[in-house]
């Protein structure tokens with residue numbers, strides 16, 4: 001059928017094999033002039049913007065170069081990274097826990113998880129941060145004891161137990177857990193019902209099934225939005241400036257309040273955030289590859305494999321790749 | 328609302344299943360059946376899908392379940408390993424009630440761990456294979472022995488390779504399910520079920536999702552298992568398989584057993600007009 005169409009006139013003369021090999025299509029490629037025009041216009045626009053920023057008398061370029069690797073800025077960068085990593089790790093564990101509670105048929109767990117998500121997703125993160133920061137105003141002492149008696153096991157001053165850094169971490173983690181829980185839950189719902197049945201039929205317990213069968217498959221759905229959340233988290237750490245946690249943005253505002261170079265320091269900070277968010281997409285790529293194993297018939301080569309292949313000018317072997325050589 | 332039905336004590340249920348088992352092909356001596364179902368009832372939202380199914384399978388026997396779509400075959404099979412809980416009656420495998428524990432004359436619901444332990448002795452093969460897509464063929468087979476039975480990795484691997492060899496797939500141990508054909512996937516699924524050394528194997532239309540030319544391989548594996556003395560309950564539309572491999576053929580319709588007996592009787596000389604109509608439609 002296809003052959004007949006390709007050979008055109010030969011269609012009527014059915015029977016003998018067509019002369020032209022249908023694989024050999026020599027055609028003039030479709031031209032895309034508007035792409036080029038748009039690209040040129042945008043390029044000119046960006047160059048002009050760059051020049052205007054560069055030549056702007058109000059921007060002091062030496063300040064930018066002076067502060068981009070300033071030790072105080074660097075310590076802010078380190079704290080920002082630390083906050084992001086810890087908050088994401090702990091909130092992911094909490095998120096899995098909440099998702100499992102939401103999907104369990106235990107009504108108490110179910111309601112508890114629903115309430116948690118409702119409360120932490122329903123109020124602004126900024127307010128939660130301030131709340132944890134000012135917890136000392138609400139409860140000046142935190143103590144543990146037996147209710148309705150005078151017996152206490154321990155009692156500490158709230159501000160000692162929860163310094164600003166801990167309050168900030170707590171706020172970011174607890175808030176993120178609510179969002180992560182919903183992402184994990186949607187991932188778990190994407191796993192086929194037959195997978196549970198197969199796991200149960202070979203005698204796996206519900207908990208074993210969760211960790212060995214359901215979550216590894218859910219990961220494929222969970223990781224892309226989690227990458228998004230990690231990037232949001234990285235930027236949201238700047239909100240901790242309201243409770244004076246010395247992360248990147250707080251440090252920058254402190255510096256600029258002394259030297260009055262607000263714009264320059266904002267540029268410094270923006271460069272760092274851009275750099276860090278770019279770096280974050282690398283682990284995401286490899287995690288996606290790892291959890292996608294067994295899904296695609298053969299995995300595409302990694303960027304490094306592509307690069308190496310291009311340098312060596314050897315064809316890429318897409319067949320042999322599997323989870324082991326994701327290097 | 329739940330729990331096995333009213334008024335059946337242990338003594339009577341034993342007696343009844345024994346008499347059920349000494350059906351057509353019992354040799355005079357009463358054999359203790361491996362699987363016995365007694366008046367099993369199951370409803371979904373007020374609609375009764377199983378209306379008192381009683382049957383028994385002796386060790387080493389193959390029972391084929393036939394019946395039109397919606398007659399409750401899959402539901403019954405899923406009740407046997409407690410993927411569904413029954414509303415009435417009793418199911419026992421190897422002399423043990425499925426999903427319930429009997430102490431004195433009271434019946435207790437089992438907790439999930441005990442149910443899981445019980446299911447290790449009952450393998451199941453599904454219509455849509457349900458292999459774990461993120462594991463290789465070999466990992467699919469060894470996951471439960473390693474994780475549930477706590478067998479050493481090396482031992483489980485050796486046994487897994489042996490089982491893959493038995494279903495004719497030794498060379499594909501490292502393939503992921505997506506890289507296998509339907510027939511190969513189903514044979515891996517059979518090996519996965521066998522890896523737990525079950526005393527009973529359940530098959531729910533194992534070949535109906537397969538291309539016609541792949542059906543033969545799977546049926547061959549099942550015939551070999553039957554010949555090796557595995558006790559099996561097979562829901563199938565493959566009349567040829569039922570005729571050749573089954574010891575008992577059961578015809579179900581509308582949630583009841585309409586007719587049962589040796590394949591020669593049920594398939595070639597059906598007594599019920601419903602059985603006849605069904606056989607005419609599939610043959």
Ligand SMILES: Nc1ncnc2c1ncn2[C@@H]1O[C@H](COP(=O)(O)OP(=O)(O)OP(=O)(O)O)[C@@H](O)[C@H]1O
Pocket residue numbers: 371376394395396397398399400401402403
């Ligand atoms: N989870 C469920 N909820 C509600 N109804 C169900 C459920 N599972 C099965 N049923 C109903 O129970 C009846 C029997 O279903 P079952 O799957 O056991 O039939 P079957 O004999 O296996 O049919 P088939 O040959 O098409 O597989 C059907 O009418 C079906 O609609």
Ligand SMILES: [Mg+2]
Pocket residue numbers: 400401402531532
């Ligand atoms: Mg069915």
